Amino acid sequence: MAEGADEAGAAPAREGSGGAFFGRRKAKKLRPGQADLFATLLPRLTLPAEPPPDLRALFAAPVREVRLEIGFGGGEHLLAAARAEPDVGFIGCEPFVNGMAKMLAAIGREGIANIRLWPDDAAPLLDRLPAAGLARVDLFYPDPWPKRRQRKRRFVSAETLSAIARALAAGGTFRFASDIDDYVGWTLARLEREPRLAWTATRAADWTSPHEGWVRTRYEAKALAAGRVPSYILTVRTAG
Numbered sequence: 001m002a003e004g005a006d007e008a009g010a011a012p013a014r015e016g017s018g019g020a021f022f023g024r025r026k027a028k029k030l031r032p033g034q035a036d037l038f039a040t041l042l043p044r045l046t047l048p049a050e051p052p053p054d055l056r057a058l059f060a061a062p063v064r065e066v067r068l069e070i071g072f073g074g075g076e077h078l079l080a081a082a083r084a085e086p087d088v089g090f091i092g093c094e095p096f097v098n099g100m101a102k103m104l105a106a107i108g109r110e111g112i113a114n115i116r117l118w119p120d121d122a123a124p125l126l127d128r129l130p131a132a133g134l135a136r137v138d139l140f141y142p143d144p145w146p147k148r149r150q151r152k153r154r155f156v157s158a159e160t161l162s163a164i165a166r167a168l169a170a171g172g173t174f175r176f177a178s179d180i181d182d183y184v185g186w187t188l189a190r191l192e193r194e195p196r197l198a199w200t201a202t203r204a205a206d207w208t209s210p211h212e213g214w215v216r217t218r219y220e221a222k223a224l225a226a227g228r229v230p231s232y233i234l235t236v237r238t239a240g
């Protein structure tokens with residue numbers, strides 16, 4: 001994740017320069033059981049290079065819609081959502097190997113059938129998804145890249161918001177959360193220039209209250225313990 005990622009030698013990048021992953025791929029060495037899951041389960045769950053025009057076809061059991069979570073980290077939110085709504089298909093995207101290892105272990109242990117995975121950068125994935133194929137895109141606590149010279153590495157850019165708007169069906173939602181005020185402002189400024197994603201807030205409680213069905217991740221718990229105040233931004237894909 002971002003703290004330490006700079007020291008790990010992530011390459012500097014300009015906003016909109018293509019790929020959007022600059023964090024660490026790996027922290028701890030995988031245990032043998034985890035490595036086995038990477039070799040056996042992950043290939044079965046990884047999205048095909050050419051996703052189908054109707055993303056619901058990715059799931060063996062019928063699902064009524066498909067949602068994407070970008071950078072699920074430890075997977076707490078994605079797993080809870082998939083368990084709560086077995087009739088929804090979820091695509092979970094996470095390039096950090098140890099986060100993916102946790103996800104694979106939970107899917108294997110619980111036999112969860114409504115999650116497909118993308119173990120890499122979400123930016124090229126978004127470009128490959130069919131237009132209007134998703135009902136929701138979640139981006140919670142993206143790596144903050146707080147230093148001025150690092151900000152261009154942030155996942156949110158005009159290009160990624162445009163790709164999210166393209167991938168969402170009209171009426172679908174893009175949900176964002178961050179504990180870094182500067183990143184919230186950065187995102188709102190770019191949302192203002194993306195007319196297809198309309199911020200729904202009408203009063204402060206709309207961005208200070210967690211999103212519907214919210215599950216606190218370890219990352220958020222740490223942010224709260226450190227005294228930081230999260231903001232929750234909900235936008236709706238317009239029909240235009």
Ligand SMILES: C[S@@+](CC[C@H](N)C(=O)[O-])C[C@H]1O[C@@H](n2cnc3c(N)ncnc32)[C@H](O)[C@@H]1O
Pocket residue numbers: 001002019020021022023024070071072073074093094095096099120121122123139140141142143144155217218219220
């Ligand atoms: C600060 S963590 C937050 C994790 C989780 N969303 C949460 O709220 O607990 C940010 C996560 O985004 C992932 N990430 C960073 N860049 C990404 C990219 N381009 N595509 C997908 N995931 C990315 C990181 O690997 C990391 O796990």
